[in-house]
Ligand code: ADP
C-alpha cells in the first residue's frame with residue numbers, strides 16, 4: 518500500500534543528499550565565493566579572479582592559477598567526502614588548509630549548474646572540464662583548454678531548490694555580501710593578486726605585494742582612503758606574539774561595527790575575547806555606542822600559544838587566552854593614548 522511504501526527505508530540519491538548538505542554550507546552567493554576562493558588559496562594560487570553577474574545569482578566564476586586538478590582526480594572533485602587535504606584522523610589535528618571536509622563542490626554542484634575546468638600542465642592547450650549530471654551526479658569529463666590552474670563557474674544558484682532561491686535578496690544586497698567576503702579574503706593575503714568583476718565591470722584590481730606601500734594601497738582600495746588618513750599604524754611584538762595593522766582614531770569611529778577586521782595567523786576571526794580586549798582599549802576614548810574601525814593581524818607562535826581555528830566557522834580558541842587578551846589590550850591602549858596629544862595639537866593648529 519501507499520503507506521507501507523512511504524515507510525520503506527532507502528538511500529537518498531547523491532544529488533538529494535548533497536542538496537541537504539548544501540543547506541549547511543551554501544546560504545547565498547557570498548558563501549559560494551568563500552568556498553571557491555578558499556579552494557583557490559589552498560591550491561597555492563598567486564592570482565585569483567572573482568566574476569559575478571546579477572549579484573552572483575546568475576553567475577559566479579572563480580579563476581585561479583594554482584595547482585589545477587589532474588584528469589584522473591576530476592570526477593572525484595565534485596563528489597562528496599572527496600578531498601585531497603586530509604587522509605587520516607591524525608591529519609585533522611594539524612590541518613593547515615582552509616577546507617577539508619570535501620563537501621563544498623559537491624554541495625554547490627547539487628544546487629546550481631556547476632562546471633569546473635582545470636589544467637595541471639603549463640601547456641595552455643591542455644585541460645579538462647567536468648560537470649555532474651542527473652540524480653546520481655554522474656561526473657562527465659571532456660577535454661577543454663585552460664591555462665594552468667582552475668576555473669569554477671556556478672550558474673543559476675538554487676535553480677532547482679525554489680524554496681532556497683526565494684531566500685535570495687536583491688542583487689544589491691547579495692552583491693554587498695560578496696563584496697564583504699571578497700574584502701576579508703583580499704585582506705587576508707597580500708601576497709595574492711585579486712580581481713573582482715561585477716556585471717562585466719572591474720570593481721577591484723589588487724596587485725600582489727607584501728611591501729608597506731602595496732599593503733596601504735590595498736587597504737585604501739578596500740576600506741577607503743579616509744580610513745588610512747585617520748588611522749594609526751602599529752607593529753608590536755612581545756614573546757611569541759606579534760600584532761600589526763591599522764587602528765582607526767576615535768574621531769573616525771562608526772555607528773556600526775561594520776569595518777572591523779581581525780586575523781589570527783592569516784584567518785579572519787570573530788572572537789569574544791579579542792572583541793573585549795579591543796573594546797576595553799577604546800573605552801576611554803570613544804563615545805558610548807560608537808565603534809572603532811580596524812584591520813589587525815595577530816601572529817601567534819604555535820610554540821607559545823596554541824590556536825585552534827575552526828575551519829569553516831570564524832572561531833578561535835587560544836590556550837592562553839589571558840595572555841592574548843592582555844597583549845591586545847595593552848598594545849592598543851598605549852597606541853591610542855600616545856596618539857591623543859598629537860591629535861589635539863593637530864586640532865589646535
Ligand atoms: P575540500 O576543500 O574540503 O577538500 P571541496 O569540495 O571544496 O573540498 O574540493 C574538493 C577537492 O577538489 C579539493 O580537496 C581539491 O583537491 C580539489 N579542488 C577544488 N578546488 C580546487 C582548485 N581551485 N584548485 C585545485 N584543486 C581544487
Ligand code: MG
Pocket residue numbers: 552555556615616617619621622
Ligand atoms: Mg573546499
